Amino acid sequence: MSNQKLKVAIVGASGFTGSELARLLLNHEGVSIEMITSESHVGKPFSDLHPQFFTRLDIPLVSAEEVSKQKLDVIFLALPHGVSMDFVAKWKDSGAKIIDLSGDFRLSTKEVYEEWYNKKHSYPEGFATAVYGLPELFADKIKSATLVANPGCFPTASILSMAPLFAKQLVEEKSLIIDAKSGLTGAGIKASATTHFSNVNENFKAYGIAGHRHTIEIEEQLGALAGDQTTVQFTPHLLPVDRGILVTAYAKIKGEMNQEKLTEIYREFYQDKPFVRLRNQSPGIKDVRGSHFCDVFPVWDARTERVIVISAIDNLLKGAASQAVHNMNLMFGLSEAEGLNQVPLKP
């Protein structure tokens, strides 16, 4: 049995999404974790770094160099953007399918990437093969992909909040405003002045105003759905909590709308998408914590003639690690929900 399991490496497992990937894959029937990497902690047991894994996953961390030496089925890259691209170039012909959690291959072209990330791209050929890994929209393409660009956390919650309306070309041009809040783990494991306890605790702040790199990721995907270019006003905020993203999206609608029609549009769009839960009340981040769910609550405000859509995800799961596992399941013809049936952790 064990030799039929997918052989997997997690590259960058000293970080937050890498450790969440390990937690999910450890309980995935179809997977064997062969290798976990870190450059700054080579030789240490994984569980020394992440004590929650003590006695469950104690294998030593190795350098990413070791990945080239072993035959693998899947390589998860949980690395910063700007770093992933070099590893994709290096391992593209290794026979392993690559799921990249960074933003290096999410956008349409090298030029768009370099403009929004303010960084040179070293492997532009990858844009042609990379598939945007949002299973609710692209399951068919993901199934045959060898390189998946796992979506960003804010884009996942934002795109899923508005996709049903863009797919029907119902959103008035330039009317979409996305107000988004993220827990601190979204900023990665490395501490900075911004994430210092006293700057975050009992505080709440907007950042990346009028230029956050996730704006273009959301614009490209919603624009493609509508078959037209689109412009989005996106503002992220930092919440003093560990994990969770809450999006409040506002848009003007073309033509007539009412609550019944709006609910039906969302119900129809997500009817066979088990990980998007259409809610009948406003979701909170704790309703999805530790799970692969995206909870969505669309409301029609007849007074202002706007739709208001609330969506909630766990940034480390549906926004990163569980989305990557969902993509792996699709790429290898496994049951879509394998390893992803966690009930949210509340309170």
Ligand SMILES: NC(=O)C1=CN([C@@H]2O[C@H](COP(=O)(O)OP(=O)(O)OC[C@H]3O[C@@H](n4cnc5c(N)ncnc54)[C@H](OP(=O)(O)O)[C@@H]3O)[C@@H](O)[C@H]2O)C=CC1
């Ligand atoms: N956190 C989140 O909510 C989300 C994150 N993402 C994306 O996923 C990726 C990983 O995020 P996250 O886990 O938060 O990041 P972290 O900062 O928590 O971890 C990054 C990891 O990358 C490794 N690393 C850094 N530089 C190098 C290098 N030059 N060579 C090899 N390894 C390196 C680090 O390992 P070490 O220092 O031990 O070598 C560390 O394990 C990022 O691209 C992030 O943008 C996407 C969606 C959500």
Ligand SMILES: CC(=O)N[C@@H](CCC(=O)OP(=O)(O)O)C(=O)O
């Ligand atoms: C709270 C926080 O800082 N969030 C990060 C985004 C999360 C993330 O990792 O996104 P990418 O995968 O696209 O880099 C930020 O705003 O830069």
